[in-house]
Amino acid sequence: MKTNVAAGALALGLSLAAGAAGAFELEDAGLTVGLTPTISSDYLFRGISQTRNRPAVQGTIDIQHTSGFYVGAFASNVAFLGTNARQEIDALAGWRTTVAGVSLDLGGIAYTYPGYRNPTGSGLYDLQYFEVSAKASYEFEPLKVLAAVNYSPNYQLESGTGIYAEGGVEVALPFNLTLGGRIGHQWIQNNTRWGSPDFTNWNVTVSTKLYDFVLTAGYFDTDLSRSECFGGQKICAARGMVYLSRTF
Incomplete structure (x- = not known):
């Protein structure tokens, strides 16, 4: 059930390619390269665990x-x-630019699961899919406002048209802390095939930089009840989460 990219220390639902800070x-080639390893207490994508509540x-x-x-x-x-x-x-590609102080990121993401097999007659549908995305952010210290829309x-699970919209803020605090919040909504054309109704997710996080590392802790939740969550699983429930990353 899938990212964020995702993948940045403060942008789990917003962006899987979180920029090039520390890259x-x-x-000679005009390139900036960033490598970001992360360890996490869970892997959430739009508020839903992709590891069945495991690290x-x-x-x-x-x-x-x-x-x-x-x-x-x-x-x-x-x-x-x-x-x-x-x-x-996941493979990502796109274009980033700044217009009138607004940072824009227009691109696409292919979500793949190497080794996954979908046997004929199994009743399973394909996990792999593709999204196009548009992201924007604007900063006026100490506040940063973010927004994103993804379309598939x-x-x-071959569930038809999918649209995800998200907004958020980040606030720079004393003592090298950053407070962040996100709220997003996922629309899915074929909810029966997908396994849940359309849903809203949200989170609140606090992060700090420790030498070359970023440590983030947060609270994550969705509005899905357990009975609505993919056959009664616990992967949509509220949870605390912590993760540590570093960009080289």
Whole structure:
């Protein structure tokens, strides 16, 4: 059930390619390369656990040209009930620019699960899918406002059109702390095939930088009851979560 990319230390639902802070330069090629390993107490995508409430080890690579075009990839362990999917590898590509102080990111994400098999007649549908995305952020210290929209013509489990919209804020606090909040809503055309109704998710996080690492702790929840959550699973419930990342 899938990312964030996702993948940045403060942007689990908003972006799987969280930018190039701390990255290194390949000046002759006009490239900036960022590598971000992460360890996490869970892997949540839009508020839903992708590891059945277990820890995750993840990695993100982001390669951006001076023109603003970028490619990247995200990898994580996963565990979906009733499937043999054990890893997720996502491919990302797009273009970043700034217009009138607004940072824009227009791109696409292919979500893949290498090794996953969908046997004929099993009743299972394909986990793999593709989204196009548009993200924007605007900063006026100490506040940063963020928004994103993702669209899939055939969402995961072949569930038809999927649209996800999210908004959020980040506030710089004393003592090198950042307070963040997100709220998003997922619309799915074929809810029966997907396994849940359309849903809203939200989170509140606090992060701090420790030397070259970013430590984040937060509260995450959805409005799905257990009976609405993929056959009564516990993967949609409220939870606390902590994760540690570093960008090279």
